[in-house]
Amino acid sequence: MTEAQLKAAIPLLEARELTVRFGGLTAVDAVSARLYAGELVGIIGPNGAGKTTFFNAISGVVAPTSGKLLVQGAVDLTGRGPHRYAAHGIARTFQTPRVMAELTLADNVRFGMQFAGRHRTPVAGLRTEGDILAMLGLSGLADRLAADVTPSQQRLLEIGMALGTRPRVLLLDEVAAGLTESEVDAMARRIRALRDDHGLTVVWIEHAVTTLLRYVERVLVLHQGRKIADGTPAEVVRNAEVVEAYLGDEMEAAA
Ligand SMILES: Nc1ncnc2c1ncn2[C@@H]1O[C@H](COP(=O)(O)OP(=O)(O)OP(=O)(O)O)[C@@H](O)[C@H]1O
Ligand SMILES: [Mg+2]
Incomplete structure (x- = not known):
């Protein structure tokens, strides 16, 4: 492997078995995920699935109960504060601006x-x-x-x-919530441009699933804190567990 290929093969951000508990509630349950440079990845799942808490754990807003967060396979930021994450190029928006x-x-x-x-x-x-x-x-x-x-x-x-x-990595939490349909599309195109024209790695949580699935190339599905799917939009919409847990209702709502 050339150095360039090797560098490309190391995830920019890697969550290893991240768990976040609030008292007796496991909001994020042993989630592992790899984000590679230049990817545009969606995260979907029902209300309370743990999407925002996962972002909080990978941006230093909450400390995970267990698990690890690595930047470029080497820098362990687990348990550090938001400034350290920002200094390593991880930025996020909040569900409530x-x-x-x-x-x-x-x-x-x-x-x-x-x-x-x-x-x-x-x-x-x-x-x-x-x-x-x-x-x-x-x-x-x-x-x-x-x-x-x-x-x-x-x-x-x-x-x-x-x-x-x-x-380098931009985490977007429901930035299209409350927008009109045409504003949602404009937002989706902007998000795509952040990756295409400005080289960012983007992770995008959104309930507007039909739009999101048109723009991302990979999607993670969370349900009750667990990652139940991780694949292309085409793979995920055919996944029986995903349809059962979430997409059945969302697709009906969108139809
Ligand atoms: N600071 C906290 N203290 C206690 N419980 C929390 C806290 N933050 C989140 N939770 C709980 O953790 C679970 C996951 O919440 P989270 O906000 O991550 O879900 P979400 O997938 O982002 O949902 P939504 O789609 O509604 O934004 C929920 O049961 C929530 O009530
Ligand atoms: Mg949320």
């Missing part, structure tokens, strides 16, 4: 830029807050306060704050 209402959109993105420290390599084509706001269609609103833009613009801004940290 956490923008700073009293700051302008440009300052919110600059806050993200400071969060990860100075040592990160800029994301291709997204070096400045102006680049980031333009990519998100928010250029005209740079000097507005975050409090004064719409909820869907705040969702985009949260992605902007995450991009400000100059990530």
